[in-house]
């Protein structure tokens with residue numbers, strides 16, 4: 001029986017005498033999880049307690065005592081009230097009329113099981129908890145051993161999938177052309193190096209194949225909901241894990257930390273029904289060594305027996321890590337037994353400890369950062385870790401939510417009909433499935449997803465890339481899965497990069513930059529005596545500031561005010577001054593938009609080859625593909641392409657990649673800066689001497705899961721701190737004057753004005769073949785309100801949807817093309833509801849997907865009836881975005897009685913009905 005619940009009080013740890021001698025025990029008061037809080041695995045349900053049995057009832061749940069015996073007391077010592085605890089295979093005991101539980105010889109004790117620790121983290125932790133922390137802060141750098149290790153792993157996977165050795169080496173080395181170029185390596189030398197390692201693998205595989213019973217699977221993504229561990233095993237042979245190490249090991253036994261890693265996979269496999277009693281470590285370098293020079297055991301493959309004791313030890317290690325993270329503690333190194341004098345990272349460790357003024361076993365060197373910087377670091381470290389917890393909750397939803405719930409939440413595509421699996425040339429697979437029903441989802445072409453045969457955790461699942469997504473789904477994956485379901489794969493990559501950006505900004509950051517960021521010095525500007533834009537004063541001022549900034553400039557651009565145009569003009573001016581420019585933004589779409597405008601501005605001012613777009617093939621828009629930096633190929637050529645580029649465009653996330661982190665720029669221009677968290681902004685501006693942030697803090701805030709310091713952008717903070725560094729663009733080129741009015745008064749102190757009379761006066765009549773006279777009276781004006789008494793559902797409104805369908809038809813009848821109409825709704829459910837009724841070429845979506853774009857006509861569905869609990873669009877900034885998308889006509893559809901209960905919406909109603 002599994003017992004799961006929340007620690008409800010202090011844990012009592014003590015020793016007692018038993019018939020076996022002295023034993024340790026810990027008594028944990030536990031508030032049991034209710035049935036239904038738990039995954040619905042039959043048989044493993046939490047116990048239902050009978051009437052009489054239990055001691056106290058808190059929060060309507062039963063509190064009981066769970067006794068953890070012997071070594072598990074180590075995990076018990078980590079517990080604090082409020083933490084989650086899971087005990088597997090517990091036994092039930094009656095004590096003074098109360099039902100209690102205790103561990104048995106088969107039990108595992110898991111602290112915070114929903115904190116999903118990666119196998120790599122556990123491996124780092126066993127080496128040294130402090131090392132684990134340092135790795136988190138500084139990320140994986142671009143260096144040859146790392147790249148070589150990746151290559152050898154890739155070739156190993158290829159060999160297992162039956163690819164020819166030479167073909168694999170050649171292809172894999174070619175794929176990493178750019179990285180190898182940056183490292184100054186030649187393909188020949190790298191191929192030799194990889195070949196040496198791979199030969200060991202091949203030889204060993206050939207031996208292995210002698211046995212009939214050998215069954216292999218290359219890489220497998222495994223997630224354990226019981227142990228709270230996830231990872232990707234290099235290979236599974238006859239159900240047991242095989243781990244590849246590119247180093248040497250001359251001992252008979254695998255290294256302890258490697259065993260720990262293999263044991264993690266064993267736990268994962270056992271949860272998936274396996275029974276694992278051995279593990280294999282393959283030290284590829286061993287086979288290269290010269291027998292005459294080295295003594296010891298040169299066999300590359302080392303098997304070991306996976307005892308129960310090791311598996312339990314690994315779970316305790318994991319518990320240590322999870323408890324530390326959940327409490328928000330920083331490891332000191334004293335938790336483990338590693339010796340600092342043997343550690344390669346000792347110096348780095350001391351520097352970080354010294355600068356962040358942290359206790360550490362290695363000691364400290366150097367001077368601590370100023371207090372405000374330390375406070376900033378700690379605040380954001382905590383915020384990022386909270387964000388990570390939210391990502392972990394996303395993982396937990398993979399098993400906590402039913403397939404239908406996930407589909408409704410837009411996190412999965414379910415009920416696919418498997419069509420076929422087809423082997424591809426490189427040993428990979430193409431998987432095809434048909435969509436049944438018209439389900440929409442967040443998933444997009446190019447996304448990495450969990451493809452499964454029914455359940456992403458309990459079934460057969462593998463990471464796959466969506467190649468095509470229409471009526472049919474086409475995926476590529478390393479292993480064939482009979483796919484019937486796709487799930488959004490939560491990723492910690494973004495969180496990891498935020499942490500590294502924070503670390504780099506504070507610990508490697510320039511002092512002058514930090515003086516400005518922390519308000520210790522005002523930003524400085526050079527005089528620039530040149531007119532860049534002659535028909536718009538503020539735009540001209542903005543470019544002047546951007547060009548003349550020694551530190552930073554801030555361009556505040558309300559909707560349609562020519563932000564992109566201004567950025568492009570500034571980039572041209574910088575390029576003409578011979579500067580190297582990084583062009584960045586939060587989304588790929590914004591990067592491509594800005595780049596398009598820059599190319600238009602540059603118009604031959606520099607060679608096309610000197611403009612480079614860094615991003616994945618699926619992320620970059622089709623018309624920008626010619627500028628996309630190809631990663632594969634000849635290292636020298638690839639690296640020259642990047643180094644010679646004078647303008648490099650990439651998302652802020654990509655700016656945190658290993659390749660981009662090696663680049664340096666004179667200036668970084670960041671669009672959509674108000675949508676970026678502070679560390680997210682650092683990722684881009686860390687790479688440049690000066691920076692220009694462009695955005696609008698009255699539109700969408702940063703996209704984060706947790707509610708904390710990450711919700712305010714660096715842009716917004718700096719606009720407040722250094723108003724003198726900012727310029728607000730005030731002329732808009734988009735909206736009819738009536739449309740613009742509400743947003744201008746409500747959000748921009750009435751400062752926003754039409755840039756020209758033609759803009760102010762634009763109506764649908766200007767469009768060819770469109771006549772407003774053909775429209776119903778109620779929507780003839782540029783702004784109108786259509787009152788619909790709602791249907792009282794929470795997230796949908798069928799009456800509004802029906803009315804919107806009629807409106808779309810009316811616009812069409814008046815001569816408007818359907819693609820000129822956009823419909824915005826606050827909830828995904830209402831978006832689906834409306835999409836069912838209106839034709840496909842009408843864009844229907846939530847506000848977030850409309851930011852940065854515009855349409856001739858926008859219809860907003862408010863989806864509220866009766867009373868409002870708060871702003872419908874969560875945040876007034878969202879309504880600002882919705883109302884400023886149209887150029888010529890805006891129709892608000894909603895229940896006026898509900899809207900009137902909120903002062904902002906009430907003013908909006910007055911305006912719309914005027």
Ligand SMILES: Nc1ncnc2c1ncn2[C@@H]1O[C@H](COP(=O)(O)OP(=O)(O)OP(=O)(O)O)[C@@H](O)[C@H]1O
Nearest residue numbers: 535536557558559560561562563564565733852853
């Ligand atoms: N100074 C200018 N002179 C003439 N046209 C301009 C000027 N500035 C901007 N425009 C035009 O106004 C339109 C909107 O400009 P742009 O796309 O740069 O706006 P934006 O502020 O980036 O929009 P959004 O708020 O959606 O991000 C474009 O067609 C652009 O060419």
